[in-house]
Amino acid sequence: NIVELLEMDTNRTSQWKDKKVLITAGPTREALDPVRFFTNYSSGKMGYALAQAAMENGAEVVLITGPTTLTPPQNVTTIEVSSADEMFEQVTKHYENMDIIIKTAAVADYRPASRNNHKMKKQQGPLTVEMERTRDILHYLGQHKKKQFLVGFAAETQDVKEYGRKKLEKKNLDAIVLNDVSRKDIGFDSDQNEVLFMTRDGKEQAIEQNSKRNIAKQIIQLIDYELRKD
Amino acid sequence: NIVELLEMDTNRTSQWKDKKVLITAGPTREALDPVRFFTNYSSGKMGYALAQAAMENGAEVVLITGPTTLTPPQNVTTIEVSSADEMFEQVTKHYENMDIIIKTAAVADYRPASRNNHKMKKQQGPLTVEMERTRDILHYLGQHKKKQFLVGFAAETQDVKEYGRKKLEKKNLDAIVLNDVSRKDIGFDSDQNEVLFMTRDGKEQAIEQNSKRNIAKQIIQLIDYELRKD
Numbered sequence: 360n361i362v363e364l365l366e367m368d369t370n371r372t373s374q375w376k377d378k379k380v381l382i383t384a385g386p387t388r389e390a391l392d393p394v395r396f397f398t399n400y401s402s403g404k405m406g407y408a409l410a411q412a413a414m415e416n417g418a419e420v421v422l423i424t425g426p427t428t429l430t431p432p433q434n435v436t437t438i439e440v441s442s443a444d445e446m447f448e449q450v451t452k453h454y455e456n457m458d459i460i461i462k463t464a465a466v467a468d469y470r471p472a473s474r475n476n477h478k479m480k481k482q483q484g485p486l487t488v489e490m491e492r493t494r495d496i497l498h499y500l501g502q503h504k505k506k507q508f509l510v511g512f513a514a515e516t517q518d519v520k521e522y523g524r525k526k527l528e529k530k531n532l533d534a535i536v537l538n539d540v541s542r543k544d545i546g547f548d549s550d551q552n553e554v555l556f557m558t559r560d561g562k563e564q565a566i567e568q569n570s571k572r573n574i575a576k577q578i579i580q581l582i583d584y585e586l587r588k589d
Numbered sequence: 590n591i592v593e594l595l596e597m598d599t600n601r602t603s604q605w606k607d608k609k610v611l612i613t614a615g616p617t618r619e620a621l622d623p624v625r626f627f628t629n630y631s632s633g634k635m636g637y638a639l640a641q642a643a644m645e646n647g648a649e650v651v652l653i654t655g656p657t658t659l660t661p662p663q664n665v666t667t668i669e670v671s672s673a674d675e676m677f678e679q680v681t682k683h684y685e686n687m688d689i690i691i692k693t694a695a696v697a698d699y700r701p702a703s704r705n706n707h708k709m710k711k712q713q714g715p716l717t718v719e720m721e722r723t724r725d726i727l728h729y730l731g732q733h734k735k736k737q738f739l740v741g742f743a744a745e746t747q748d749v750k751e752y753g754r755k756k757l758e759k760k761n762l763d764a765i766v767l768n769d770v771s772r773k774d775i776g777f778d779s780d781q782n783e784v785l786f787m788t789r790d791g792k793e794q795a796i797e798q799n800s801k802r803n804i805a806k807q808i809i810q811l812i813d814y815e816l817r818k819d
Contacts, residue, residue: 391627393746394695394770399625428658465624468711477746478770481698486720492711516623516707540624540708 374583375418381457382410383450383496385425387443389470391488394478400540400547401465403427405512408575409461410435416579421457423449425464443467443493450496454507459582461510462497463536469493501531508586510534510578516541523557534558534585536578544568556581604813605648611687612640613680613726615655617673619700621718624708630770630777631695633657635742638805639691640665646809648689653679655694673697673723680726684737689812691740692727693766699723731761738816740764740808746771753787764788764815766808774798786811 384406389397403424410422411432420435423446431437438453440446443466454460469490497511511532513523516539523537537555538545545553545568553568556578566577614636619627633654640652641662650665653676661667668683670676673696684690699720727741741762743753746769753767767785768775775783775798783798786808796807 394744395627395629395697397621397625397627467625469716472715478744481722484722485702486699486722488718488720490716490718492714492716514624514708 371415371417373417375413375416378413378416378418378458379456380410380413380418380420380459380461381423381450381453382406382413382420382461383423383446383464383466384410385427386465387425387446387467387493388441389443389467389493390474391471392475392477392479397467397470397490399465399467401425401427401514402548403429403463404548404550404571405552405575406461406463407432408571409463409578410437411572412575412579413459413461415576416583418459421453423453423464425466443470443496447494447496447499451499454500454503457507459508459510459586460500460504461512461578461582462500463512464496465514466496467493468495497530497532504531508533508582510536510582512536512538514538514540514547520555520557523555527557527559532559534582554578558585601645601647603647605643605646608643608646608648608688609686610640610643610648610650610689610691611653611680611683612636612643612650612691613653613676613694613696614640615657616695617655617676617697617723618671619673619697619723620704621701622705622707622709627697627700627720628656629695629697631655631657631744632778633659633693634778634780634801635782635805636691636693637662638801639693639808640667641802642805642809643689643691646813651683651687653683653694655696673700673726677724677726677729681729684730684733687737689738689740689816690730690734691742691808691812692730693742694726695744696726697723698725727760727762734761738763738812740766740812742766742768744768744770744777750785750787753785757787757789762789764812784808788815 385403386399386401407429414420414435422435422437472489472491509532519539527535535557545551552571552574554566556564615633616629616631637659644650652665652667702719702721739762749769757765765787775781782801782804784796786794
């Protein structure tokens with residue numbers, strides 16, 4: 360709408376006018392048959408808010424998103440995918456000439472090892488579903504990145520900080536954003552969040568509970584600070 | 590909005606003013622851990638359209654719905670559930686004094702046999718997920734119904750008609766509505782549908798492709814015809 364457009368133009372700065380930013384968002388869906396699938400509670404809100412904030416900061420933004428109910432932000436190139444495989448394909452196609460990559464998507468770690476072409480009939484008794492690992496997109500990016508500043512997200516329910524530090528190192532990230540999804544008031548479907556921003560060189564910056572939109576703006580500024588430092 | 594309210598009042602008839610109707614809609618979610626779950630592509634649109642059509646036909650309507658992105662219809666008592674277990678609990682709580690029960694919900698047949706309280710850590714190699722059967726709500730209703738006219742739905746990808754007839758008999762339904770979800774233009778997330786209405790005594794009535802709203806109105810009228818016949 361007009362009010363949003365006007366507001367956006369006013370807000371838009373040229374701070375990142377030479378920057379290309381790739382953001383992934385949302386869950387993925389891993390099909391068991393044409394009807395049933397595995398997925399997760401990611402709403403995509405944090406990723407969409409980051410795409411909007413990066414765009415308003417002047418960047419050229421590509422948003423690769425799993426299925427969500429959100430409206431794609433204006434002035435952002437949005438690519439819709441469904442499965443972890445499709446996400447991998449699109450990310451590897453786009454990452455090379457990016458300056459910043461922020462991976463908020465909750466990509467499935469596992470998918471059913473085989474997919475039935477027709478709806479499975481239920482039977483008496485239990486069912487065993489064999490799952491196999493999907494490709495680890497963040498790991499791939501950590502191995503292949505050159506100039507890119509790579510930011511991961513970790514949504515955990517326990518030992519959040521310890522797990523975050525390990526993930527940052529193991530995946531060769533430049534920074535990681537941690538949130539505790541066991542809390543009902545923040546995370547996933549909430550419009551609010553509260554995160555800890557951690558960098559490779561040991562900096563930890565807490566961002567207090569706020570709207571995902573404001574959290575996103577602060578994350579963008581923290582990334583900008585790290586870029587200028589180098 | 591006002592226009593819808595006016596339209597609704599004009600449309601509302603007293604044909605079913607003495608009828609209580611229970612409708613179930615949407616998918617269910619079966620948790621593997623606090624982040625991951627099994628679900629299916631049901632959008633809930635057909636069930637919501639039926640709730641609206643039954644209400645406009647003068648009935649007192651209870652809609653029990655799994656997670657959807659839809660706005661609950663006005664003048665309908667809407668109860669939100671998440672899992673098959675919660676759906677079973679609410680349906681068994683409400684079915685007894687109903688006149689008509691229409692089960693459009695795509696309730697999960699299976700759920701993970703155990704639910705992890707914390708987010709599972711991924712590991713190298715495959716994962717085996719043991720699934721167990723959920724309680725069969727439609728079967729329960731078929732066994733326990735007295736005066737209620739019980740309508741099931743079957744969403745299939747092959748042998749739709751043959752499967753539908755079997756399901757009608759096995760579940761002790763009064764009627765069943767069949768649709769072929771292998772077709773991309775109808776079913777699940779589409780606003781369009783095309784169905785076959787089948788009764789216990791062998792009647793088959795095709796309803797041509799149309800909006801789910803209009804399909805719903807026709808289904809309500811077919812049910813009404815069956816009720817008057819008895």
